[in-house]
Amino acid sequence: MLSGRQLLFLVAATLLPVVVFAALVTAQYSMQERHALESQLHQTALTAAAAVDRRMSQELAALSTLAAGEALDGGDYAGFHRQARRVLATVGAGWAALILSDADGxxxxxxxxxxxxxxxIMDPATIRTVLDRRRPVVEAVLERGGVWPQPMIAIHVPVVRDGVARHALSALFPASVLRRTLGEHLAVPGGRISLYDRDGRIIARTLSAEAAAVGADDEAVGRRPTATVLGGLDGPSGAAFGAVSLEGVPVVMVHVPTPQAGWHLAAGVPAAMMGGLVRDSQMAAAAGGAAALLLALIVAVTQIRALKRRQDAERRLAVLDAKKDAERRLSDMVRNFPGVIYRRVRRPDGGGGFVYVSNTVNALFGVARATQPASDAVIADLMAAMPAETAARLEAAFAETALSLEPMQVEGEILDPAGRPRRFRTNATPWTAPDGSIIWDGVMLDITDLREAEIARQIGAERLAFALEFANAGIWDWEVPTDRLTWSDSLWRLLGHDGPQGEPTVAVLLAAIHPDDRAGFLAGVQSAIASAADYRAEYRVVLPDGAVRWIGAIARIILGPDGRPTRLTGLYLDITDRKRIEEELNDAKVEAERADLAKSKFLAAASHDLRQPVQSLMFFIHVLSERLADHPAASVVGTMQQALDALKSLLDGILDLSRLDAGVITPQVEPVRVGGLLNRIRAEYTPRFADKGLRLRVRHSDALVETDPALLGSILGNLVENALKYTESGGVLVAARRRGRWLRLEVWDTGIGIAPGHLTDIFNEFVQLANPERDRSQGLGLGLAIVKRLARLLQHPMTVRSIPGRGSVFAVTVPLHAEPEAFTADDAPKAAGGDGDARLVVVVDDDATVRVGLAAMLESWGYEVVAEAEGEAAVAALARIGRRPGVVLADYRLGEGGTGVDAIDAVRRSCGWSVPAILLTGDTAATSGLHADRAGFTIIHKPVTPVELRRIMDAIAPPSGDAAADG
Structure with missing residues (x-):
């Protein structure tokens, strides 16, 4: 029988193998667990690094495609700014900004x-590296306090033209974009993936579930990790190492490089997770023994394999989604890109070809896109349409850039399906894929129009240079913010130099300007800039040889997007000869105006003085003809009357034409009712038309127009007079028709008409087409000449149309008044009322001969006459006889500066009522007519025929029946 100590030893001996086995199994399992986790971290790091490289390759390809755009060929930065903003809208949340730089900024x-x-914003050293090496550069985290709300990543590609890197195109996108890319490949629960740049700074890290849920930013981005992490990153790729995180947590990490960007990517888990796995294994071995340990191992291996398969599937799905996303983005860019986009691949084994050609190939070059995924057929068709020399240069460029990896640019010709040559340019940027393949992302642009525009620009520049040289002019441009001044070589010649004399500056220009004109020049420029108005100035310049020349400067203000002036662009002209001519013309003008003033005074005097004796003769001959009615000499008196009528017509026409040609008549434009003018036409001409057996129709109109009533009345009177002369049957119609903002006054007649070839001749002086015999009874041919001059003076368009044998239509177009007013210009003669004696007429005229003749003629018509030389004398005479007159007949121009208007007002005041009045004047100035219209009396121009005067007198104050009958 075993003692208790023996039993205890036996039990211990029995359990010892199991415990040893469990310990060995646990140790082995813990090692495998560690290796499996390290392998998982390594695989995760490789997968995430590949995703980062793919993302950066896509960004570089998209940016290189944009850098090859046509907008940058001609330096159209504003156009490129608009295109870049459209691309940003297409890219969406990927790119935050696009920046184009050169070596200066x-x-x-x-x-x-x-x-x-x-x-x-951009680092000048980085930009210079891109320009010098002509290769893309990926820059790590950029931190610019206050510029961006979060750390940004910058990628740069060179913009190469003609083998020279002229610009650097940079794209900025948030570092958080890469954080999302890393988060898509985090397969270890509780783990973290971190991305570091070449300097060891943190570019992006995955966040904890809690931080990601609240959308927190990673404050560690842009910082350097702990020294233990940096030491591990310097170690071999793929090896696990222990370190301490920025949060002070011990971790196990595995790092791998990202070839495309040159960064490091590390996947890690807390070291406590690794220790926890070991402790769990020990507890399982103690509790379940060897069988439990074995079962746990089998289950663990199964789960790890299942997890790995799931991760592999998710990884492949993520790669597929990223590829589709890149294709969608590229497709959006292609639709907005004016060219053919392609990708060509050459694998390490020498195979490959064009894997992508955009659909725009047909629209640009007339080549149908192949329906199969491979696009070699399309390129083959394009190559077949190229001349052999162009195709050879294209293939040679691909071969050369495969070795140098420098950007490629080739120009050549291609024939479209119609056989027309088209000029193209292709740009491509080669880069190396992780598998060693050479990839060209490029564009092919149709530059035919650009080349033609360049040729046209060169021709235009040559023509402009010739024009500037021929016109002795120069072009200048002044940048307001920088005070930078540039000008053409021809401007140097204007300043007296054979060619450019260094850099154009404001100081150089001011030194050339005459000292007396500098202040005015600067004040004019500053005023134009302040008001954003066009600049015009004339000033003198002093040439190096001391000669003084006049310069005329004109400039247009160019405003910036903010509405502020940014540039003055203009032209300088040598106006010395023009100035000399202007001085000569000014002297001649002064002399001409002096002579014209003398002529005007003479005409004013002649208009009155020449009419006075003719008027007297007409009155005396009329009286003589009545008294010698039955005398044998009556025929002689009649002949004298005809001669005097012809003299009157000739005198009226010549004096009126002279005054119009001399420019001494100034229109007094005011709102006028055409009804009054039409009423006077009806009253004056209806009896004369009736005497000839014709009918005069005047259509009434109350339209309000802007015109001079006296001058427009003269136009209508002459047109009606002309129609009366040349109409033998039918009649004449005077009508007013509205045409929008205008009123068209028309005179229709049924006369002999005018041949088409003479429609302009009729407005010349002394032209009478139907009066070759010069019958003076048909006038002198001055009426239409006066009409033409009056219409031109009033700026009222005049037209005429005619059909020979059927009649003519003369029309004058008058502007309507903008706002109708309560205004009446109807001054038709009105019969005297009961306030005065209709038989008593007051005559006021300072010319005794006219006064006596007029009084004798009125008395022969049955009127009583009070005739005086001025108004006060007439008032005194009326007071002596104690009577009030029915009519006042006064000459406009009286002695000692008095006027007939003053005389009429004096008689009216003395009588206490508005006596009807007639104003006789030999002065055709519009002012007299204006006074008459406003005073409410009738104006008659001398010389007036007795028949006309009697008709007006009878309308105003008809004499007694017996006296009228005797007259």
Whole structure:
């Protein structure tokens, strides 16, 4: 029988193998668990690094495609700014900004409107590296406090033209974009993936579930990790190492490189997770023994394999989604890109070809896109349409850039299906894929129009240079913000130099300007800039040899997006000869105006003085003809009357034409009712038309127009007079027709008409087409000449149309008044009322001969006459006889500066009522007519025929029946 001590030893001996086995199994399982976790971290790091490389390759390819765009060929930065903003809208949340730079700084920044002063954002050293090496550069985290709300990543590609890197195109996107890319490949629960740049700074890290849920930002981005992490990153790729995180947590990490960007990617888990796995194994071995340990191992291996398969599937799905996303983005860019986009691949074994050609190939070159995925057939058709020399250069360029990996640019010709040559340019940027393949992402642009435009520009520049030289002119441009001044070589010649004399500056220009004109020049420029108005100035310049020349400057203000002036662009002209001619013309003008003034005074005097004796003769002859009615000399008096009528017509026409040609008549434009003018036409001409057996129709109109009533009345009177002369049957119609903002006054007649070839001749002086015998009874041919001059003076368009044998239509177009007013210009003669004696007429005229003749003629018509030389004398005479007159007949121009208007007003005041009045004047100035219209009396121009005067007198104040009958 075994003692208790023996039994205890036996039990211990029995359990010892099991315990040893469990310990060995646990140790082995813990080692495998560690290796499996390290392998999982390594695989995760490789997968995430490949995803980062693919993302950066896509960004570089898209940016290289944009860099090859046509907008940058001609330096159209504003156009490129608009295209870049459209691309940003297409890319969506990927790119935050696009910046175009050269060695001196930024030129285009989509973050601000074009033309806004740009801050220095990009690192100048990085930009110079891109330009010098002509290769893309991926820059790590950029931190610019206050510029961006979060850390940004910058990628740069060179913009190469003609083998020279002229610009660097940079794209900025948030570092958080790569954080999402890393998060898509995090397969270890509780683990973390971190991305580091070449300097060891953190580019992006996956966040904990809690931080990601609240959308927290990673404050560690842009910082350097702990020294233990940096030491592990310097170790061999794929090896696990222990370190301490920035949060002070011990971790196990595995790192791998990202070939495309040159960064490091590390996947890690907390070291406590590794220790926890060991402790769990020990507890399972103690509790379940060898069988439990074995079962746990089998289950663990099964789960790990299942997890790995699931991760592999998710990884492949993520790669497929990223590829589809890149294709969608590229497709969106292609639709907005004016060219053919292609990708060519050459694998390490020498195979490959064109794997993508955009659908725009047919629209640009007339080649149908192949329906199969491979696009070699399309390129083959394009190559077949190229001349042999172009095709050879294209293939040679692909072969050369495969070795140098430098950007490629080739130009050549291609024939479209119609056989027309088209000029093209292809740009491509080669890069190396992780598998060693050479990939060209490129564009092919149709530059036929661009080349033709360049040729046209060169021709235009040559023509402009010739024009500037021929016109002795120069072009200049002044940048307001920088005070930079540039000008053409021809401007140097204007300043007296044979060629450019260094850099054009404001100081050089001011030194050339005459000292007396400098202040005015600067004041004019500053005023134009302040008001954003066009600049015009004339000033003198002093040439090096001391000669003084006149310069005329004109400039247009160019405004920036903010509405502020940014540039003055203009032209300088040598106006010395023009100035000399202007001085000569000014002297001649002064002399001409002096002579014209003398002529005007003479005409004013002649218009009155020449009419006075003619008027007297007409009155005396009329009286003589009545008294010698049955005398044998009556025929002689009649002949004298005809001669005097002809003299009157000739005198009226010649004096009116002289005054119009001398320009001494100034229109007094005012709102006028055409009804009054039409009423006067009806009253004056209806009896004369009836005497000839014709009918005059005047259509009434109350339209309000802007015109001079006296001058427009003269136009209508002459047109009606002309119609009366040349109409033998039918009649004449005077009508007013509205045409929008205009009133068209028309005179229709049924006369002999005018041949088409003479429609302009009739407005010349002394032209009478139907009066070759010069019968003076048909006028002198001056009426239409006066009409033409009056219409031109009033700026009232005049037209005529005619059908020979059927009649003519003369029309004058008058502007309507904008706002109708309560205004009446109807001054038709009105019969005297009961306030005065209709048989008593007051005559006021300072010319005794006219006064006596007029009084004798009125008395022969049955009127009683009070005739005086001025108004006050007439008032005194009326007071002596104690009577009030029915009519006042006054000459306009009286002695000692008095006027007939003053005389009429004096008689009216003395009588206490508005006596009807007639104003006789030999002055055709519009002012007298204006006074008459406003005073409410009738104006008659001398010389007036007794028949006309009697008709008006009878309308105003008819004499007694017996006296009228005797007259």
């Amino acid at each position: 930024a030129l285009v920044d989509t973050q601000v409107p074009f033309g806004t002063p740009l801050p220095s």
